[in-house]
Structures are given as structure tokens and as C-alpha cells.
Amino acid sequence: MVAHLSIGELSARSGVAPSALRYYEEVGLISAERTSGNQRRYLRPTLRRVALIRSAQRVGLTLDEIAEALDTLPRDHAPTKADWARLSRSWRPRIDAQIERLERLRDKLDGCIGCGCLSLKTCALNNPHDEVAGRGPGAVFLEPTGRRPR
Amino acid sequence: MVAHLSIGELSARSGVAPSALRYYEEVGLISAERTSGNQRRYLRPTLRRVALIRSAQRVGLTLDEIAEALDTLPRDHAPTKADWARLSRSWRPRIDAQIERLERLRDKLDGCIGCGCLSLKTCALNNPHDEVAGRGPGAVFLEPTGRRPR
DNA sequence: CCTTGACCTCAAGTCAACTTGAACTTGCAC
DNA sequence: GTGCAAGTTCAAGTTGACTTGAGGTCAAGG
Numbered sequence: 126m127v128a129h130l131s132i133g134e135l136s137a138r139s140g141v142a143p144s145a146l147r148y149y150e151e152v153g154l155i156s157a158e159r160t161s162g163n164q165r166r167y168l169r170p171t172l173r174r175v176a177l178i179r180s181a182q183r184v185g186l187t188l189d190e191i192a193e194a195l196d197t198l199p200r201d202h203a204p205t206k207a208d209w210a211r212l213s214r215s216w217r218p219r220i221d222a223q224i225e226r227l228e229r230l231r232d233k234l235d236g237c238i239g240c241g242c243l244s245l246k247t248c249a250l251n252n253p254h255d256e257v258a259g260r261g262p263g264a265v266f267l268e269p270t271g272r273r274p275r
Numbered sequence: 276m277v278a279h280l281s282i283g284e285l286s287a288r289s290g291v292a293p294s295a296l297r298y299y300e301e302v303g304l305i306s307a308e309r310t311s312g313n314q315r316r317y318l319r320p321t322l323r324r325v326a327l328i329r330s331a332q333r334v335g336l337t338l339d340e341i342a343e344a345l346d347t348l349p350r351d352h353a354p355t356k357a358d359w360a361r362l363s364r365s366w367r368p369r370i371d372a373q374i375e376r377l378e379r380l381r382d383k384l385d386g387c388i389g390c391g392c393l394s395l396k397t398c399a400l401n402n403p404h405d406e407v408a409g410r411g412p413g414a415v416f417l418e419p420t421g422r423r424p425r
Numbered sequence: 426c427c428t429t430g431a432c433c434t435c436a437a438g439t440c441a442a443c444t445t446g447a448a449c450t451t452g453c454a455c
Numbered sequence: 456g457t458g459c460a461a462g463t464t465c466a467a468g469t470t471g472a473c474t475t476g477a478g479g480t481c482a483a484g485g
């Protein structure tokens with residue numbers, strides 16, 4: 126059981142390319158010690174950190190946001206229960222919201238199959254207020270994109 | 276109730292910037308008729324099409340994939356029930372998978388709070404087989420990224 | 426007629442998140 | 456001690472999804 130991981134090892138275990146790991150370091154998401162010969166040696170907790178980063182990306186967080194969240198975790202010691210709880214709590218609403226959006230979309234698509242939505246008037250995917258032009262933007266049945274699909 | 280929408284109107288109703296709409300046209304996602312003065316005039320169903328495109332992006336589909344899916348819909352007439360059903364069926368697993376991933380992540384974070392995961396050995400975010408180096412990549416508790424966070 | 430705002434095209438720029446390549450160095454197995 | 460896979464830096468390139476800007480056109484009101 127090695128205490129330090131080379132970049133290749135961390136890459137293999139995390140499934141993240143070495144170039145990406147170097148990039149993560151560059152933007153301050155992870156850090157590494159160096160051997161006398163200037164090679165990176167990662168501490169074991171880095172593995173967990175990288176896994177967390179990947180997970181967070183899934184939720185739709187940018188690396189910047191992830192960095193911000195991770196900065197609330199202590200750099201010097203393993204995070205305490207409280208540290209984790211704080212982080213988890215801050216991401217939780219985001220995850221829930223994302224799930225909800227997806228469920229809504231799924232239901233909408235389902236509904237479309239059965240609803241005879243071919244008549245544009247009743248389709249859930251269609252804006253109910255579409256004829257009421259001028260009363261605010263219509264057809265925006267989705268929440269504002271929030272810069273995600275960028 | 277107008278039969279044709281100018282790009283500005285479509286933009287306002289769909290919440291998608293004109294430049295984006297032109298881009299969508301460039302990559303073949305939508306199309307428009309032209310006035311004698313060369314201005315775009317969109318047919319009403321385009322509104323629904325654009326909404327669908329945005330939804331699909333949420334699920335994590337690229338514009339290429341969306342174009343592919345939309346190509347299975349008829350260009351000439353409004354999609355039939357069967358057309359919709361086909362499209363919905365093809366996206367459904369994707370949506371479900373995404374939801375499942377998010378739920379797993381949420382549960383993992385929750386678990387981490389209560390599980391005393393500070394001992395690296397038991398944390399769900401940590402790879403259970405991490406000590407078994409060489410037996411395949413460890414710590415890949417997440418599904419292969421599938422090129423999404425790119 | 427003239428202005429004004431919405432529209433047009435086309436080329437170039439941007440941004441995140443990496444990847445690739447060149448040119449060079451380390452570390453370990455034989 | 457030598458070979459070579461695996462590591463290093465740094466600059467530049469890539470991809471997706473747009474946005475911005477320059478330079479010009481069109482349509483309606485005053």
C-alpha cells in the first residue's frame with residue numbers, strides 16, 4: 126500500500142488523464158509533492174479529491190465552482206465530518222434541482238406520446254400562453270439555462 | 276396569432292439569443308423561410324423545435340446528437356404520434372441514466388456525512404479495492420465519463 | 426426623405442476544459 | 456551503466472457552442 130502515487134498511478138486509479146491532472150493542479154484543484162527529481166507524488170486523499178471533482182462536474186458544476194467549494198475544506202488535514210456535511214449540504218440543492226429538471230423533461234416527453242400533442246395547442250412542450258404575445262416571453266418552459274449549456 | 280416569426284420574436288419566445296438561432300440554422304437544427312428582403316421567417320413549429328433542442332441539451336446531448344435525433348423526425352410535416360414516441364423512447368434511457376447517476380451521487384454525499392468516512396477505508400467515495408493495486412483501475416466508482424465533461 | 430431599429434453576412438473572438446507536441450529529464454529493470 | 460517508459464515544462468491547438476464586430480440592408484414612423 127503506497128503512500129504516494131505517481132501521476133500515472135493516480136491517472137489509472139482515477140480514470141483521469143495525466144494531462145487533466147496537471148491541469149487540475151494548474152487551476153488549484155489538487156496539489157502534489159515533488160520528488161528530488163521534480164516528479165509529482167500525490168498523497169492518497171488526492172484520489173478521493175479527484176473522484177469528488179469528477180462527481181461534481183456531473184452535477185453541472187464548473188471547475189471554478191468546485192474549486193470554491195473545495196476551498197472550504199481544510200487544506201492541511203483530512204476533512205472532518207462537519208467539513209463534509211457543509212460541502213454536502215451546499216451541493217445537495219443543486220443535485221436535487223438537476224434531478225427534478227430531468228424528471229420534468231422525462232414526464233413531458235412521456236406526456237407528449239400520449240397527449241395527442243400534435244395539436245400544438247395542448248402540448249406541454251409548447252407554450253400554453255403562446256397566443257398571448259407581448260405578455261412576457263413565451264415558450265420558456267425551461268428554467269433559465271444558467272450558463273450551463275455553454 | 277402570427278404564422279411566421281421573425282428572429283427577434285422567436286428569440287424572445289424561446290429565450291434563445293438570435294445569434295444562437297442563426298447558429299442552430301447553420302448546423303442544420305432548424306430552418307427558416309426568407310422574406311423578399313432576405314430576413315428569416317420561422318414557422319410556428321420551430322418554437323417547439325427550439326424548446327426541444329434546449330431540453331435535450333440539458334440531458335447532456337450534444338447538438339450533433341440532437342440533430343441526429345431530430346433527423347428522424349419528418350422535415351416536411353408535423354411529427355406524428357409515432358415520430359414522437361420513437362424520439363422519446365430513444366432519449367428515455369439517457370434521461371433515466373442521468374437521473375440515476377445524480378441520485379447515486381446524492382446518496383453518496385449523504386452517506387459520507389454519516390458514515391464516518393473519514394477513515395478512508397470505508398468511504399463510498401473512496402475506492403473499496405484501492406489496496407488491490409494492479410487489479411484493474413481502482414477508484415473509478417463513477418461510470419466512464421463518456422466524453423461529457425469535455 | 427430621413428432616421429432608427431431590427432435584420433443580414435462573414436470572419437474572428439471567447440470560454441472552459443482539456444489535449445498535443447516538442448524538447449528534455451528521471452527512475453528503475455536488466 | 457544503459458535503455459526506455461514514464462515523467463517534466465511550456466506553448467499552442469482543439470472542441471463545442473456560441474458571441475461579437477464590422478460593414479451593410481430593409482421597413483416603418485415622423
